[in-house]
Amino acid sequence: MRVFITGATGFIGTAIVQELISAGHQVLGLARSDASANKLIEAGAEVHRGDLEDLDSLRSGAASAEGVIHAGFIHDFARFKEVCEVDQKAIETIGQVLARSNRPLIVTSGTALVRPGKLATEDIIPTFNPEWPRASEQAAEAVAALGVRVAAIRLSPSVHGHGDHHGFIPMLINLARQKGVSAYIGEGLNQWNAVHRLDAAHLYRLALESGAPHARYHAAAEESITLKTIAEAIGQQLDIPVKSVSAAAAAEHFGWFAQMAALDCPASSKLTQQWLNWQPTHSTLLADIESGVYTQ
Incomplete structure (x- = not known):
């Protein structure tokens, strides 16, 4: 299959490109710079010049492909509402090209706000949150x-591995490192889910090849890791103290990241594993932290 990929030179996108090429697919990667274009050529992919805000480039890329993976996103939290609108327009533009063609389109979402405070599953459709206005699933x-x-594909808040x-x-x-202490909020019992980038890339390929229309898949190899556990692993790796900060002091300590x-x-991927026979095999988040992936 000839596959057009946005975000093809990003942390996750590069893994998707290799996953597809290794499986015998042809890859056409979106590139906005010479450096990105060279990266794609070295990986064995074709180059399609443009970016997520160049709608004509998205139209021509999608038109020349048998399937599309939209993995690109502008990670600029200072103008988050604006980049969410860019994402929405990109999906709608690609979708208009693929309309009534039976060519697959895989879009990227997240597990983080599917069911805050409770275990998220693939069958739950989250309500739109104006404070976190990413609208990829609504656009889909x-x-x-x-x-x-x-x-x-709903990605975990932590997609980890070399190159992150x-x-x-x-x-x-x-x-x-800046604060000299690895912190968590309160008791630190709030939970994230996580997935290795190579396991996530494998899921994109499976969804492209065998995914069902309107399906939602969870790229969550680990459904629950407490923030206290993550903070302790970071503290041990950096050899610095680990401490709790109160909810009232969280904004002062963490800034916008609070x-x-x-x-x-927490998020389950049991249905995803069942539907696509996806079996995560790569290292866990804590193993990557403890082995020095993030501090070497």
Whole structure:
């Protein structure tokens, strides 16, 4: 299959490119710079110049492909509402090209706000949260109405592994280094879920090849890891103290990241594993922290 991928040179996208090429697919990767283009060429992929805000580039890329994986997202939390709108328009633009063609479109969402405070499962459809306005699944529903064979992959808040420089774990580690202490909020019993980038990439391929229309899949290899456990692993790796900060003091300690540090979002992938025979095999989040993946 000839597959057009947005976000093809990102942390997750590079793993998806390799996963697809290894399985015999042809990959056409979106690239906005010469550096990104060279990265794709070295990986064995074709280059399609453009970016997520260049809608014409998305149209032509999708038109030339037999399937599309939309893994790109502008990770700019300073203008988060705006980049969520860019994401929505990108999905709608690609969807219009694929309408009534039976070509698959895989979009990217997250598990974090599916069911805050309770175990999230694939059959739950979250309500729109204006404070966290990523609308990828809503956009996917809109293009499904056009006859697009669309499915969503919900990524864990921690997609970990070698090369993770900008995710939430590096943010926690950098903050711990700055403050001289690895912290969690309150008792630290709030839970994240996690997945290795290579396991996530494998799930994208399975969803592309065998996914059902309108399906939602969870890229969550570990459904529950407390923030206290993560903070303790970081503290041990950096050889610094670990402590609790009160909810009232969280904003002062964590800054804008306080909301994420307080997030309680366990998520199951039992249905995903059953539907697609997805079996995560790579290292756990704590194993990556403890082995020095983030501190070497």
